[in-house]
Amino acid sequence: MTQCVQAGTMPMTLQEVARCLSGRLVPVAASRSADGVDDPCESLKVVSDSRLAEEGSLFIAIRGERVDGHDFLPGMGARGVRAALVDHLVSGADLPQILVKDTVEALGLLAKHNIELRRAAGADFTVIGITGSVGKTTTKDLLASLLAKLGEVVAPVGSFNNEIGLPLTALQVGEGTRFLVAEMGANHVGEIAHLTQIVPPDLALVLKVGVAHLGEFGSVERIAQAKSEIVRGLVPGGLAVLNADDPRVAAMAPLARGGVLRFGMNGKTAVLDARASDVERDRSDRPSFTLSLADAEPVRVHLGISGTHNVMNALAAATVAHHMGMDPRSIAEGLGRDDRISPHRMAVGTVRTARAGFTLIDDSFNANPDSMRAGLDALSTWQGAKGRAEPYRIAVLGVMLELGDRSAQLHEQVGAYCRQLGLDALVAVGCPDESADALVRAMVRGAGGETAGETEGGTAPMLVRYAQDADQAGKVVESLAARHPGSLVLLKGSHMSGLSALAERWQG
Structure with a gap:
């Protein structure tokens, strides 16, 4: 044969x-x-x-x-x-x-050929490209789940969004595929342009321009330039879906030759195709909001996932799903049902060890200043079950990488933000790499320095601990949780910090 x-x-x-x-x-x-x-x-x-x-x-x-x-x-x-x-x-x-x-280049060519074969098959097929400094994977997960109601969807597992991951995902497209939802990430200018040559999107969704990979790009303006490449890479007549609340994203509209849809929460932005308003959250930081889509009655959405920052991700997914033909009520129902997304992204669970039990918010996949603040906001507003005392809030934070000359300053700001939010404890997780470890110690400085411990008859405003690695951080957390039943723990840091492995060990 x-x-x-x-x-x-x-x-x-x-x-x-x-x-x-x-x-x-x-x-x-x-x-x-x-x-x-x-x-x-x-x-x-x-x-x-x-x-x-x-x-x-x-x-x-x-x-x-x-x-x-x-x-x-x-x-x-x-x-x-x-x-x-x-x-x-x-x-x-x-x-x-x-x-x-070159096998990596050949992998891209093979994926491109596969997409061309699918387009030539004639049946409806849409490629949706997603980029942004934060929120890509969560938005991809929410959108893929919604679109599955309309047809067969191919989407990456986790964050397969580079020159290897994107082609591997595109090679899953077959004759029955209706949608390919593709993440497109970048560490330098030109990378997303290359990805759009492999898989040109019919629709380009841009979420946010932040400071992730600032060290690689050199400036936020260069980051915006890189993200705009997904709009420039649209197929002829392709549609751009832009976050109108981010001025750098909104400025990409003239690059779209086939039309623009705008989404946002800013009440001062008059022209929006999709809006989220009246945002509230429950005691477990699961947000709800009013979803207003063009030419449709507003509906109330109760998200199944935690984190107020996920309102914008859900709104982005809803904008695309509605454009593809999904009605607002079905969108609201779908967003309410999705309570699990890719691993280590605001995943909430209960941990029980030999020493203690506590609630874990596992957001340990990666970290940058924007996503770090979002995770800390979720930790600070979580109230837990009704009738119970406020939880003892512990932030376990690792290093943030690729932030350039401002790295130390940005880590200090994270430490200061923990204190500003009134958290009970910060456990800063060190690294074997000396330069990365110095950044973790900068976070400790920003938090006011290590504290001696809980004071007699009460606690210090915020307990600050430096742990040399994730294993030691785990021991500190278990010790604190044993003394404070009902504790709430956030894990957040780069892969180098080892926090994902700690989360898996706790939940295994």
């Missing part, structure tokens, strides 16, 4: 893959059966993680900083892996190899 690739359900033989990548198909020495192009083939998954390479899959061998995917080829054929995309031939490999100059 001819060996072939199916990305989603868009079939391609291995020979077709090689042709579209200008690559060379090298069969296994013992078999010369990869020449045909017309035989039927099985569904195939495209993967770049050797642990996920299974029967019928196409493995993309990528050279990383620490690991080279080419090293894992021997034995893959025996496991049923169909073929591997490589930048050099691996001797001893027991499966066909497609030789290309």
Whole structure:
């Protein structure tokens, strides 16, 4: 049988893959059966993680900083892996190899070819690109859930939003796919432009221009320039959906050649296609708001997820869903049902260890000044079950990376903000990296410095602790929670802080 690739359900033989990548198909020495192009083939998954390479899959061998995917080829054929995309031939490999100059670039070309095949199929298909300094993944999760009521949706797991993650997601698109919801992130100018060349969006949603990756970009203006590339990369006649409350996002409107939809909460903004107003929150910081969409009666939305900052993310998702044909009541019902989003993003749960029990807000996926403040706001306003005393609020915070020359100042501001909010305790989590650890200590300085502990007959205005790593931070938290039943704990920091692993250990 001819060996072939199916990305989603868009079939391609291995020979077709090689042709579209200008690559060379090298069969296994013992078999010369990869020449045909017309035989039927099985569904195939495209993967770049050797642990996920299974029967019928196409493995993309990528050279990383620490690991080279080419090293894992021997034995893959025996496991049923169909073929591997490589930048050099691996001797001893027991499966066909497609030789290309650059496997990451080839992965993008293969994804682009798959999207072109889907568009050529003729049935309705819409690519929705999402970018912004904060909120991309939450908005993606909410929007994908809403659009699933209208048709088959492909969306990334977690934050697959770079030159590897986006193509892997696009290669899940098949003949039955109605929507591709694609995150597009950037660490430098030109990156989103490149992603839109791989997967040009029909609709570009821009959430916010903040200071994430400020060190890489050099200025907020450069960040805005990078985010605007998603609007410039729209297909001819494509639609831009813009946050009218952010002046830098609103200024992108002239770049959209196919029209603009505006969403926001600012009552002074007269021309809005979607508005959220009358925002309230319950004792668990789950917000509700009035959703007003163009030419429709307002409806009340009660979000299933926590965090007042998620009102804007929900409003963005609602704007797109309504444009795609979903009625406001169905949107409100959908937003109310979604109480779980991607891991480590404002995930609320109960933790019980041998020493203590407490409520955990796990927002440990990553951190920048905007998202850090949003998480701290949620921690400070949480009241818990009615009739119970106010919880003892503990912020467990790690380093924020890629903030440039203002890094120390921005960390000091976070520490000061914890004190301003009147939190009960701040546990600042150190890092092995000296420069990152210095930023954590700047956060401690901003909070007023480490305190000696709880005073007799009461507590200090805010207890401040430096922990050398996540494990020590966990011990400090459990000790505090044991002395303060009903404690509420927020985990927030970059991946380097190890807080995601701490959350998984607590909840495992």
